[in-house]
Amino acid sequence: MPATLPNDPAVTLDLALDHGLTEEEYGWVVEKLGRTPTFVELGIYSVMWSEHCSYKNSIALLKTLPRDGEALLVGAGEENAGLVDIGDGLAVAFKIESHNHPSAVEPYQGAATGVGGIQRDIFTMGARPIASLNSLRFGSLENPRVRYLLDGVVRGIGDYGNSFGVPTVAGEVYFDPSYEGNPLVNAMSVGIVKVGETASAIAEGVGNPVYIVGSATGRDGIHGATFASEEISEESEAKRPSVQVGDPFTEKLLLEATLEAIRSGAVVGIQDMGAAGLTCSSCEMSEKGGCGMVIHADRVPVREEGMTPYEILLSESQERMLVVVEIGREHEIEAIFDKWDLHAEPIGEVTGDGRVRILWHGEEVADVPAEHLVLGGGAPVYYRETQRPAYLDAVQAFDDSTIPDVEDAGTVLLELLGSPNIASKRWIFEQYDTHVRTNTIAGPGATDAALIRVKDTDRGLAVKTDCNGRYVYLNPRKGGQIAVAEAARNVVCAGGKPLAITNCLNFGNPYKPEVYWVFTEAVGGMGDACRAFNTPVTGGNVSFYNESPAEDGSTRAVFPTPTIGMLGLVDNVEAHTTTADFKAEGDAILLLTPAAWVHTGGIEGSEYLAHVQGQTTGDAPHLNLAEEQAVHTAALALIRAGLVQSAHDVADGGLAVCLAESALHGDVGAEVSLHAPEGMRRDALLFGEAQSRIVLTVEDDEAERAVALAAEQGAQATRIGTVGGDALRIAADGAMVLNEAVEALAKPYRTAIPEAMGEAVRGLAAVA
């Protein structure tokens, strides 16, 4: 039986509860071990069985998502990230992950280490990261603390990613009071690797040495995984020490050294140390290889004196990896890490007994079966109680006759363009290096998805994150479907064929039955859409306990936000690159929709209703997955036929905002004429957010051919206008309803966010 160290506290049920285990779970630990755990073992169980590491409340549902596809080289959850074959002997590793709770209390380091963590998931597989994305949610910018959070998160993402040398190419940012006390920071990374040159997170070969490489281990981030598995509260400020501190310079060295080490062939298996640090990596690698590991915790390089094995095992110090090296080739690995001035210390070896044993100066302080601890093994799996939330009846009973129809559409359009959810995010993305590595064909701004070329091939990747949390709040199933549909539509607009997704599921406390019902429905909706588009789920991350503290001391879940990271493939990046900006005067403007489509839907769930009318209510907008799929097929066919000059999907703010954005990005006006069906509201026509619509432009003399090709593909393209002039002019059934100079549109669009952040904007006329 492992020893208790002199200063270890006595392990009791109370101590276990303090560690975040439930009474029942503590009972299982004692039962499985056949004895009371030591303090170190209690630490190990508590982090491994935390929500963050074990997915105990989500894994059963995640398994209902489609996770197979011919292009997938590893299945969801099998490795640190999904791996998709893109042809030419290359594969893409990609994944998205949350760093919400750390960012809520320490925005700069929280966001920075979120970026760092996801990069390690990619390069631990042997892939070189080539693009970063991020998906952010904040409360209202009128709140000074929210401005502090936005500033810190953006600086954190920028400073880490810029120094690390991977371009930040796309993402989205939404603001809503529901995120007030609990911002969401989801970071995604995309990497490239030659098929057959990947590394695996596995421990194999009894007697092979186990190395810890990278940074020395400090006391930062202890119990970070547990902190991520509870609600934010007034006490959270005291958990700032649970937030890790990032060092992008060391991460850059670790990247180069790791890729060199993997190329050497002397690496048997490798896993990064993220949540639960050395504990998680040693347990998961052992379990995956069906073997065990002995770790001498006293041999781990540390940053400060007096660290205990408990602290060393639970530290979440960044920029570290655990590497199993082929015995006899240690010197090769040591030489590589020495070249990059990084630690590479042998701290143990692979054993055959399936147990992770921790020694401290020769004395055993923990002895646990790896299989007990991991997801898919002995970690708990729960099916939580669900209950349909009562608010849904209220919002879905929304009656638009209570809202007077729009009279001055121009003023409303200006107001919408000044909504931080729609306004230009230039203030944010100019703080990110979007070009380094010289692959960025279209970065943030005038494109629906980022386009990255793959050097030495004709191919490109179209990547985007998306999720409208308001839709998911109003109708969880349809909202989950729309999140996937919009991400796919954005990739299509950039000329990419959607291949696969990664997801980051940000929800409230899963022990609240209403939250769990919403979670269940939203995951169901995502699954529906992924099956319809044949875009399997390659992995991702679940973040529960996203609840904003309310004034009465209770908490309220943030908008349910299943962020989708979509990967698309562009066959011929030179020919098929497509952006959202209007290109030339005289080009025809087409509205691509499902077949037999007429302007439909209302204002429910729209940014217009929320921002202009101040009401978050109604159903989520119209979506039919088969119709959506037909629109994607047609749009891609038109792009591949070389017809499309610009493509932009109709999303937040509806058709009028979509047209305004393409005009702003192209710095040219447009003349548009719409025909609404009898009785349709004008605000719904202009600002309604019915899905499955894309505004395309084609050269004037190609318009007929484009309309015919869209029909052949089972969709419908309707000519609605012409690019030209210096104003956006929209007529409805013959009457001019909107006439605003492009310059006038630019003001709210370009100034809303910098002005909210207290900074002036220069040169409104400059490039969008």
Place this chain on the structure above:
Amino acid sequence: MARFAILVFPGSNCDHDAYHAAKHVFGQDAHFVWHKEEALGEADVVIVPGGFSYGDYLRSGAIARFSPIMKDVIRFANDGGLVLGVCNGFQVLCEAGLLPGALMRNASLRFACKDVHLRVENAETPFTNEAEVGQVLRISIAHGDGNYIADEATLDELERTNRVVFRYCEPDGTITPEANPNGSARNIAGIVNAEGNVLGMMPHPERCVEAILGHGSADGAIVFRSLLQHVGETVAA
């Protein structure tokens, strides 16, 4: 074929981009030189690339100047060899004393990544002989410490001896405070040493050599074409 030696410090991250431009876009010979090396090897042009050498900890470029390879870079420059420092490379060259002045935090106190316009002020350097004075180039910047500063006498001397090579300008070439993205003294974006064989610039020409990237600008190619012209290479493309 011209030989480009591209330095690699720990934390360099535009080294691959410079290599790609020299080797694959312009078809020249290019090799990396690890900072712990003591000799550059055969080279016509040394590129000190962008990035965050040593994390930019302490001060941008301040630690890199002590890397073993810098001795040979200084020897190479003093012998008249061509040295191009971009972004962090410009900072390293200033710290190493090959160029005057220093680069401070951007006036906005924020990192800035965007396309800027540069006016060519001197078209007789080995780096700009393919350009014309007054020509406006559109090239990307990506830096947090690009605010060029030197004492007034040095700035006057730079101007008097025509060593300011690029200035931040409006699209039409006029020099305005608004066109200055980082607060640099006298809108200075790039300078050469007294002999004209060492150029430091904050904007990234190596990122703007292919029309498919960025917003369609390949204006950075002019720097590479000038270098090739200078060393007597036929310029392809």
